[in-house]
Amino acid sequence: MSEYILTGPDGTEFDIKSGPIRLSSAGIMGLSMPPFEAYTRETAALDGQVLTGYRTGPRTVFLPLLTPMGLGVDEWLASESAFWKIMDPEVTCRLTVSSSADVVRFLDLRFVGDGDLAFDLDPTDVTGYPFGLEMVADKPFWRGPLTSKVFQTAADTGNFYAPPGSSFVFTIGSASTVAGATVSNPGDTPAWPTHTVYGPAVSFSINVGGSVISATLALAAGEWLTIDTNPTAQIARKWVAGVGTIVPFFQFSSIQFAQIPRGGSVPVDIVLNGAGSVQVAFSPQYRRAF
Known part of the structure; x- marks a missing residue:
């Protein structure tokens, strides 16, 4: 059995599968494939048409x-x-669907309408009525739990892989390089990762599939730098005492954004000068809730 949890912007959760306000009948929309809009080209010299691209609405x-x-x-x-x-x-809720196969995916939704709900009787007299909740996902893909790898500096560089029990995947020596690691994307669409560099560090280089982001930037212990590569954001912030300040890209020695292909893996090479760590993270995107 699947679970359906609707979470409000204030964190309030409603179990719409078995809670007081619940799914009542067949007719759920939005769990299957999203709408696609194809772009094509036709010429008098060509039978049919040529697909030039598509977008997901x-x-x-x-x-x-x-x-x-x-x-x-x-x-x-x-x-x-x-x-x-x-x-x-204007503010989104989050619908989380957990299937019996331990697959958890979520979708952020905005309220559109209640189907112009009309009451035959005073609803406080019957205290119960069916209605249709209409919502829209501006970002149409279902997302899965965060996928991440952390590359941790170690004083002893003898072991490339982190020791048993460590929360890190790989270890790197101070002012040294990790090469040969990979990051995989289990989703249905290419993923734009977010890179986080944790101090202490004075410089770093993150090479994802040949695209390099690097900078000489002082980070003390407890400070960190986030680099969001998603085209809707593409911004870097330095965080000190929980307060973020934008770091202009002209302060970077290289700023090349790269996607992680759907269902594939890319090599990741890390160079970190300092005793901190580097995290590469993203939420896989799926076309369906299951």
Whole structure:
């Protein structure tokens, strides 16, 4: 059996599979493939057409729900108020689907409408009615749990792989290089990773599939630098005492962004001058909830 959890922007969770407000019938939309828009080219000299590219459009999600029945008016109103409070056309909720195969995927959704809900009777008299929740995912892909690898500096560079029990995958010596590591993407689409360099460090180089991001930048212990390579962001921030400051890309000696191909792996080479560590992380994207 799958679980469906709807989480509001304030962290409030609603189990819409078995909770008071729950899925009522068939008709769930948004769990399968997203909409695709193809771009093609035609000429008089060519039969048919040539595909030049495609894009994935926003995903429509429809949830047929039923409000609780058999509750007292005060209890029913409290349940209703808490649920509708998280519905906002500007702020996203998160729908998390956990399948029986231990596959967990989530989708961020904005409220669109309730289907122009009309009541035949005063809802406080019947304390229970079906309605359709209409939502949209501006980013149409379901995402999985964070995939990451951490490359940790070690004083002794004799062991390339981290010792048993370590939370790190590889170890690197201060002012030395890790070569031959790989990062894999289990998702259905290419992934843009986020790189995090933890201090202490004075310089670093991150080579992902031949694309290099490097800089000479002082990071004290407890400070870190994040580099988001996603085209919708592509920004670097230095974090000191939990406060982030943008680091312009002109301060980097090399700034080349690279995707991790879907279902594939890329080599990763790390050079770190300091006793810190480097993390390469991303959330795999999937076209379906299962």
